[in-house]
Amino acid sequence: MIKRFRRLPWWGKGIVGVVGAGLTVLCGFVGLSVYSQTQSNSVPHIRRWFNDRDARAELITYEACEDAPFILPTPGFIGLLWNDPAGPYTIFRRHSGIDIFGDGEPGTIPVRAVYAGYLTRQSNWVSAVIIRHDDPLQEGRIIWTYYTHMASGNGESYIPDRFPPGTENVFVKQGDIIGYQGQYNGPNIRPIGLHLHFSIVLSERDGSFKNETDASNTLDPSPYFGLTVNIDDRPERPIRCES
């Protein structure tokens, strides 16, 4: 084999090299993907949600637990969990929040403030808001709850007129409608499916919110809802209050 390889013309060696490199990269991707799926049990459920409409009713979570400080922001199938390595966009990073997939048309399923606080929508935020709260589980700490994908695929916002871009520190009560589930994924044209991405974000020293896309800047939402939404616990689906 080695002799034969040596006899290959220069362009032949080039092709062998390129194919070899390609295979190495491909194996890397497949390996990473397989690894991700062993760390997560979310993918079969997400497939089922999108491929079997009849299964949807039994996958939906409607409420958080009664004694929990937060209400659930929106009803739906809690598909991708906190710290989840699975999913089309999280192979190289953990998921910073939970994805709640609603059963309905874009722009019709309400999203509510999980807890009272002060809402901000930065001037370039088409589909997102963030709310500042006094942490109900750790006295003296400021936390933020972040809600996104609340616009149509082409960027028609589903956030009420009450919160235009540039909104800062507007008080909202627990349960106030702050938007509707959508499919907006920025200029990225890959479809993401109708859902709300929700996360709990830590503060910087100056009280501003940390970078939400990094899971290490976020908190496990489980104790705030009384629901098991941490992928490390591999919860059964649907996720429901057990108490």
Ligand SMILES: [Zn+2]
């Ligand atoms: Zn998400």
